[in-house]
Amino acid sequence: MNVAEKPVIAPESLIGQRIQKKDAPEKAAGKTRYIQDMIVPGVLHAKILRSSRVHAKIKSIDTSAAKALPGVHVVLTAADVPDQQPIGVARDHLPLKGERVRSLRDEIAAVAADSEEIAEAALRLIRVEYEDLPIVATPEDAIKPGAPLIHPVPLAADGQPKALPPKTPIAFAGKPDNIAMRFDYTHGDVAQAEAESDVVVEDTFQLHYVTHCCMGVSGVIAEFDASGNLLMYSNTQVPFLHKREFAEYLNIDPSRVRIIQPPIGGGFGSKLDIYPFEVICIFLARAAKRPVKMVFTREEEFLASPTRQPVLLTLRSGCKKDGTLTFRQVHTLHDNGAYTSWGATTPFVMMQTFSSLYRVPACDYHTTVVYTNNPYAGSFRGYGNLQATFAIEQHMDMLAEKIGMDPLNFRIKNAQDAGEVTGQGMSFKSCGFKECLTTAAERSDYRKKHADNLANRDAPGPVKRGIGMASMLHVGGGAKIYPSDGCGTILKLDDFANVTLITGASEIGQGSETVLSQLVCEELGLPISAVTVVNNDTAITPWDVGVHASRTTFIAGNSAIGAARKAKAKILAAAAKKHGCDEAMLDLRGGFVVVAETGEPVVELARLMRNLHFSDKAELVMTTFYYEPPSVHQDKGFKGDVSAAYAWATQVVEVEVDTDTGIVKMTKVTGTHDVGRVLNRLGLEGQIEGGVVMGQGYALTENLIVENGVTRNPNFRDYKLVTAPEIPEMDITFVESMDGEGPQGAKGVGEAPSICIAAAAANAIYNATGVRIFGLPFTPEAVYRALRGKAEKPNWQAWKSA
Amino acid sequence: MTAIERYAAPQSLDEALGILQQGEVTILAGGTDLMPQTKAGRVAFKPTLMNIGRVAGLKGVTLDGQHLRIGALTTISELLRDPLVAQHAPVLAEACDHFASDQIRNAGTLGGNINNASPAGDTLVPLIVLDTEVELASKPNGSVATRRMPLAEFFTGPGRTKRNANELLTAVRIPLPKPGHVARFYKFGTRPALDISTISIGIAGVMRDGTLTNTRVAFGAVAPTPVRAPRTEAALEGRRLDAGAIEAAADAARDEVNPIDDIRASAWYRKELIHNMTKRMLDHVAQA
């Protein structure tokens, strides 16, 4: 382009624009190649034989017929991999089970064969003899004295506990009871605060099993090269953590493990842990000396991928007549399932909501996580916050009603403000909570509708209308759980001024490629189309802790901006030198170096890049940056400012309850989110809308039915996701609190939109009918039973003392 | 699962009946029941798989004297859009509007829904209250023989009917409605589409001067087959449809059904739904 054609270039900003996701055309056209579509030459197909008993000793496994089947290459059982190491948060889980199965999902044997069909046929030929053990089906049963133990301490020949070296993992050393973990947190004096309360309420809430239902089921391909280096194609959300862990299991140097992520069909937290199938696939590849691919069936995905953490929760809350909150006391019982994954650690997030969503002078929080023979829970968008918010926001309405205060005013009175440091040590540098409350209330006409619905409760007609609100606090600037919560970026500008953005941040459909490109282009004055993102290969991308905790836009965004600013400085310095001007006066706009004040072009960026590259003093514009957020680890008492920023939201839900059937129809959701700043408006709206629907499923329809250790509905016919006609009208608005640390002022929002819906729906059902329901989901029969006074009240006395 | 040894796609009824007569045949129409059932191992293929999709004359809706005749291969989508169905049997179209999703409706056929004989099959209850007959054809000794039977008597259990192995269901016949004819259908699922009925209710009759006669009531998903409800019908027949009659009929309905507990609903809740929704439907009929 001729410089003379473009006299001045006005500043333009991409921030807040509606930008189409970079991967949208491929996905819409059905061209995206997921792991299911990948063809690796010479690949074998693997299947896993899972337990047919909920809790049993394995007496024998006979694989001879399976091994003899033509087309079968490898059959493995625990006996074939004596070196296997336990996986999981508590190192209590051996990938292949040799002596004992503890849940129906348990892996007993694995086959690699020429085709999936042959592998399946081989599984049918494997004979397993079991000796049944008593089933521990509920956490209440698991903590009873004398309950059967899920991980009993192994005994030596003399009947005494085996002598084992200290720090032997639970998988080998067992546990003397069924308690997997405990969490205890306190600030303030709860007894005193209760004594000062005018009103106290206490209730027990029951939160059920749901699962992620990613469109793309779990899958992995493992392959060793001739030198013994491991290459994995994996859907993981944490490639760098996995690289290290797999190396540990194989006892090889981490540099010999390379993980490539094909496009991932949804994560939502389900791919944060290492699972047996991944390790088993590696074992098979090692034994077969061939690449091995394992992809779940949908049924397997329901049975053997993690769930959201089910929780039994007792909350005691108090306030004064003037509406000041005084204390909260929380006891929860977490059903850990048979093995420990991230679900067990949801108290980290739950206690933040109890201690810090509202100003509360005293808070006492206790969780006991217990082993059962049920499926085990992993991390899931919201990470315990849906459960905590369900309880706390119902209590906010109940306390307000008891003291005769408007529920909105009651919340505003106790809501956090910017500048506050909570009892748990969280420091709110930006906080749009009150604005979220008032905006969502005004836009939904909350006060008037709330009053009208109350007045109409007893009017004739079976259908009652209700409105309810709930708010949430969630980390919005990463979460310092690992030694580093950082992310690295490499940025390269080529000789046509096109950018390659090499980032550690993983894309799982959330739109990170687009928003990161946008942040880079904002610095470099280029169109989004100028950026190619490379983000899926541990041999290329710099380190990142993983895609979780709503952190990617914030952490990887700051990292990308850091690298882009270094590139910009280098470019402007080169331009200034070449054109004899002061670099402080220059800027990048529309593909040109311009004079900042006038917009007058100095040189086309592509031309400048070529000049730099192709000279005897060749210079490449290639920069790196590592961003570490200014957050801190919690101390032993769970106190500390773990996130660089915190996100807020208020959601108002409107329902119609058919009292003849119990059907709850969600008619409208009005949501206001403090997102710091809107970056990609389209992506943000998509994230919120999808999250609301996920929250709606949690509230109304989704229910993984586990009875006596058996998952009864491992299919989409009986596990009911929300379908299109059920999706409510949505009114979504944003509060821009311009977080000082956030990229362009933005905060994380990935998990936020799912968190409030169930709690707000509970309040709406109460507004409509005068009936409070303490357990989820609000399926028609459950609601109908509650309306007829036949709801089963969760019973907590049995366990609270444990 | 038995392996399929032979695939047949006959073009004429004669040819299809000939193949059936040889025995050991699995009939495939839209496949929306058959494929999931065989994949899950609940149904085994017979050695011959016969796709009836190309058999001429099995599709479409026609007037046949005082009857509406619907070919077995007519899809749920076609029923939903058909003008004759809309005019003479709108309650059937209503049932189709709550049936599965567009993809399934485009493939699934009326004959498949009937022969699958699920107590929750959504066209069955409305067809029963419309006094529908099924038409079965066979070729026992070289020539085509046809017999008819009321749909209400066709089902013998879940997945079981009175169809003989050598018979093909060719069509259903619905008598054209008399003046004053009313019919209502209600399906309870936990969501508006893509759900198997927890219960369903069909009510039909002739309304004159506020009184219901020729009363037909049928329920789905409360017994091993879709069932007529004689005691509920008796509570309504010839009575003025006032609040008292409606309440008595709803009570009779609740007492008459004998549903089971399963993962979709408890028996108690199913009975409550039968009572409440029978009442609501009758209220609507009375007000119309």
Ligand SMILES: Cc1cc2nc3c(=O)[nH]c(=O)nc-3n(C[C@H](O)[C@H](O)[C@H](O)COP(=O)(O)OP(=O)(O)OC[C@H]3O[C@@H](n4cnc5c(N)ncnc54)[C@H](O)[C@@H]3O)c2cc1C
């Ligand atoms: C996702 C999904 C959702 C569904 N939702 C619903 C729903 O909401 N309501 C509902 O009622 N059903 C539902 N179904 C079930 C199914 O779609 C219907 O029963 C459909 O009408 C079956 O028709 P088809 O042509 O696909 O039958 P097929 O699967 O081809 O056949 C079903 C059975 O009937 C036999 N058969 C078919 N035609 C004839 C004939 N002419 N003579 C003799 N035997 C015959 C077959 O041998 C087989 O045993 C659903 C199915 C799926 C997969």
